[in-house]
Amino acid sequence: MSENAGTSTVIVDKTANAAPLGFTGLGLAAVLLSLSYIGVYPVESMIVSMAIFLGGFAQVFAGIMSWKKGDIFAGTAFSAFGLFWFSLAGLLVMPAMGWASPSSGIAMAAYLFTWGVYTFVMLIITMKIGVRALQFVFVTLFILFMLLAVVNATGNAGLLVVAGYVGLIMGLGSMYTALAMVMNEIHGKAVAPL
Template identity: 30%
Template sequence: MSGEHNTDYEKDISPGNGHDFANGANGATATHQMSAEDTARAAARFGYGPLAHVNTTEAQLRPFGGEFQPGLYKSVEHRKFGNPAPLGLSAFALTTFVLSLINMGARDIAEPNIVVALAFGYGGLVQLLAGMWEMAVGNTFGATALSSYGGFWISFAIVLTPGGFEIASSLGGASDPMFNNSFGLFLFGWFIFTTILLFCTMRSTVAFFLLFFFLDLTFLLLGIGYVHRNAEGKPNPPVIKAAGLFGLLAAFAAWYNALAGIADSSNSFFIIPVAHFPWSPTARSRKTERQTV
């Protein structure tokens, strides 16, 4: 794929005004001043997609869910290892997908115990490790989010482990109001945490924002469903099913962002559109470019 063709696809992420570059040069000048070595390295590293045609030595890269970065960030070209974000996103997505289907009553599965294995092994341990690698590459947001949700899945599995930790039984059993109220408070706490992260994605991409928006609604509805129970004293079925629906949307949004971080010219025939908010740095730089032209 030629550089000219890539540029056509990458109008949303082409270098913009001076705020996008550490050296203060405007986007057009910095692009033309890229050395052949810089250009070759950028093409080899990113190929195309939201990070293509960027001066990876000098630029501040654009917000991008595939790198789990909600704001401008420094070059990742110096890394000696890969991008851990797609791994963490995939671990979160699959575990959330299975639990959400159960919450929606798929195949008449009444108990979510099958999720325990995923929550310990993939959504928990693997996502926690991905979060630690995000810390190693200097991504504070990614480290906080992935490590925290890895901890969520581990703690969720601890609660559900049959006979292992006896948390449910010590609260009167899974059908006891005390357990349901306690679990509802647990979920409300995660709703508050997710809301905090959601605020940090409002100047990023639509795909990145929707991941946390759907997840936020999932935690909120799950908390409501456990606290406001039906006449039989069980978690409110319609509310839990609604939470399952938003959980599915969150899972697919996580997979979408993961694919955006994985796909490049070495393995994909297409780019993954992520859509920038009109008030995002990317959209504002595009507006500046049009006004300049």
């Protein structure tokens, strides 16, 4: 019989909450992309870089870290939306490199509409979670995807500006969520409402 029979080992999970990283990646990438929709600057390498490194990697890392902690919602949402940003960067870069033809407006509309449907289902799930800041991010993200789908289907430039402002609001809401989570964790109490 082993000397350790009857004893148990307790493993304490000291990994941090990955959600602030995921919301930071979403927020920063969305704000900067939305400013291009509003007309502040064109879609250039800065947008592609933010899509890959903040929107993509930050959210995928947050998703993987959330899976490890057993958080199926955050693991799924951050991983999926991180991969969205990688796919968006691919849609911009692959035609420029001659690897694929540019997507048609209707193809982009289908892409964005599909992401909008996915976001809507995730929004319904946030109602059970009950965190208002999370619900705000998903409501505005859903509206953004649907507006962008219509813009790509119709070519309505005025609606693109409206989508840009919705994206800006969503991105700022996402950054608020990230920073509120960090602030509340550091202070050990609810300093910033979520």
